Amino acid sequence: MITLHHVPQSRSMRVLWLLNELEVEFGIAPHPLDGSLRDPAFLSLSPAGRVPALEIEGERMFEATAIMEYLCEKFPERGLGRAPTDPDRMAWLVWLHFADTVTGCVDVLRRAHAEGAAGMMRDELVRLRRCYDAIEGRLSTPVENRDYLLTSGFSACDIAVGQAVYMARHFLAIEAWPELTAWYARITERDTFEAALPSPDAARMFTQEFYEVPNG
Structure with missing residues (x-):
């Protein structure tokens, strides 16, 4: 079980x-x-x-x-992992763990917003933009069928990074990154993503749809 x-x-x-x-x-x-x-x-x-x-x-x-x-x-x-002998194994490991880099930015932004620390939020948003840039660059790589983070198709990387972006969007919208936006729409259309969303009556970690940088 x-x-x-x-x-x-x-x-x-x-x-x-x-x-x-x-x-x-x-x-x-x-x-x-x-x-x-x-x-x-x-x-x-x-x-x-x-x-x-x-x-x-x-x-x-x-x-x-x-x-x-x-x-x-x-x-x-x-088929959501990649075996050690798979050509995409290295990329799979990198992008799976990159999700924690994105979420680390979210953790700082949540704390900074709660404390009204506008300067800290602005600094961390710079780092989060770099994360978005990295995802955009990966998805913009000119290879055939670049619909997902790996050339070999949908994997746990898309789940991990996709959910990290789901959290990050509460602080930084993604529309300025077109490939990231298209990829995010693609992976969140899956029924499995919908089933992972909180129920309407569930307590939520994010009580607002978007958190602005405080004045100051």
């Missing part, structure tokens, strides 16, 4: 999306945004008190991209 410990709109959303794509049986242990992630019971699953945490076959995992890498290797038949 697989159980995903999940907070809507957080990093655990990318694992939920992946599990939907893998079409495996799993359950969700939802967590509210009330400090319960610091309870000893949850800290035994994720020592930093963060989601996702995954319980699988009597073991526990934490760290989203590690979980994604493991699940792709455990269920290779869906």
Whole structure:
């Protein structure tokens, strides 16, 4: 049995999306945004008190991209990972983990906005623009069928980076990056993405659609 410990709109959303794509049986242990992630019971699953945490076959995992890498290797038949002998293996690893670079920017932006730290937000938006530039550059590479981050097609990279961009769009719109915009629309049309979105009555990590830089 697989159980995903999940907070809507957080990093655990990318694992939920992946599990939907893998079409495996799993359950969700939802967590509210009330400090319960610091309870000893949850800290035994994720020592930093963060989601996702995954319980699988009597073991526990934490760290989203590690979980994604493991699940792709455990269920290779869906073709969302890339084996060590695959020509796209290096790129797969790079882009899978690049999702955490994007999300790191989001973490700083959330904290800076909460503190009214306009200068910190502006500095981090520069870094986030560079991340968007990197994705745009990758998707603009003149190769046949560049619909996804890998030449070989849709993979867990698109899930991880796509969900990171989903979070980042709360602070920086993507429309100025045309290839990124088209790719994001393409991957978020999937039913598996829709199934990973928070339900209408769920507590959300983002309470606004967009967060402006505070005055000052």
